[in-house]
Amino acid sequence: MLEPMMYVGGAYKHSQLIELVEDLGGYILQKNIMQSEVVLLMLVPINDIPMVETKSKELLGKLTRAPLTGSEIATVAPTLAYHHLPHLDCDVAEFLRKQGAKTNMVGLARGVGKRICQLTAFERDLINEHDVAVFILGNYEHCIIEKSKKLYEGIEIPIVVTGAPELKTEDVPNATAYVGSFGRILHHLRHAEELRTLDKLAQVIGKVLDDVRVEIAKDPPSVAxxxxxxxxxxxxxxxxxxxxxxxxxxxxxxxxxxxxxxxxxxxxxxxxxxxxxxxxxxxxxxxxxxxxxxxxxxxxxxxxxxxx
CATH class of the missing domain: 3.90.1070 (Hypothetical Protein Ta0175; Chain: A, domain 2)
Structure with a gap:
């Protein structure tokens, strides 16, 4: 089984870590070099992680588990109109990218209104091509619950819902997980409490993806x-x-x-x-x-x- 990992360290001699991971049967998924620093997203055989950790310490870098690595996530807004705040959508999408995921923003054509909101067949099929869908909703508990009853019809992948009120996941119909403290925020997320909320969202999505990995491991793919x-x-x-x-x-x-x-x-x-x-x-x-x-x-x- 391969574990998703992220290495952050100096660019000097980082090729030694790449060679080690490939020799162990792992994969380097992405390499970003920013001046003298390098960020590696990789999949490492779970039994060989101690060897990779030893090499990381030798190179004075930091190795952490990155459960979002190797996933593609759809961040879904009811519309891309200003009152549905693309600022927040962009911040969520960018933060998840920094955690190793590939994100695509989807703005719905008919997502307005708790009574009339719906998905088109094209939007449903497009969202289903991803690993997880993150629906970014607003401030009102009743609106979130009513939209959740019909907005996710036909979606077969895990659904993570965000909104302002603090709700339990079981209170939000058809949702795999719910994360509060978002809602309609009128600025980019930059304050400490807002960044902690983004961290919580990443942790919840990571847990959802780990559950998906467990299900896939029960009947593994014919080719990785x-x-x-x-x-x-x-x-x-x-x-x-x-x-x-x-x-x-x-x-x-x-x-x-x-x-x-x-x-x-x-x-x-x-x-x-x-x-x-x-x-x-x-x-x-x-x-x-x-x-x-x-x-x-x-x-x-x-x-x-x-x-x-």
Missing amino acids: PPRIKKEIEENIAEIIDNLHPLPITLQMNGVRVKLPYEEYHEQIENIKFVEGVTMKEVARVLPSKMRNFILIKALPKSETGFSI
Whole structure:
């Protein structure tokens, strides 16, 4: 089992840590160098974490668990109109990115009003392509509860709801988790109490993702998502020059490839692993609702009968 970890330290000799993680069978998901500091997001075999910790201390860096790493999260606002405060949505999305997640903001077309709010079929399918949906709602308890009864219809992924009142999760229909102290804040989140609330939100989402990992481990994928990412990088030359942020975005059970589906899906389906199987034998290659990108979902071991 691979554990999501984050390393923060000096750029000097950080390549030694990268080589160690890869030698142990782990994956480097993302590397950001800012002047003399480097941030590494990686997946490390759980039994080998002590070795990686020892190397991190040797390099005078800090190694922490980052449960949001390797996930794609949809932050959903009822609308992108000013009274639904995109400021707050942007702050939440940016904070979750700093914790290792890839976030996409979704503004609903018909999310206004507790009596008439609804999802379109396109919005529902787009949200379902993510690992977790974070719905950022307002100040009124009655509005949050009434919207929760019908706004999440058809959503199959875990739902985390935020709002101003302090409610129990069981009081919010259809929600996997609820986090209070948000609501309609008229400024960017920068005060100490607001930052603590963001920390709490990240912890709650991390717990939700850990629960998803436990469920996936019961019937593991035939191929690990980081392995899919690595094979595409080695076999599809155009991905190197792709200007999209994170041209291959990792998810809990697959990846999103930011290339046109019609032009590249056959090449990806026919990628051959060293074990002798092709991509289409271990994963579904599907058109995404996002800009006609490619969505790859790994098949569970129970369906293929093997894992690589």
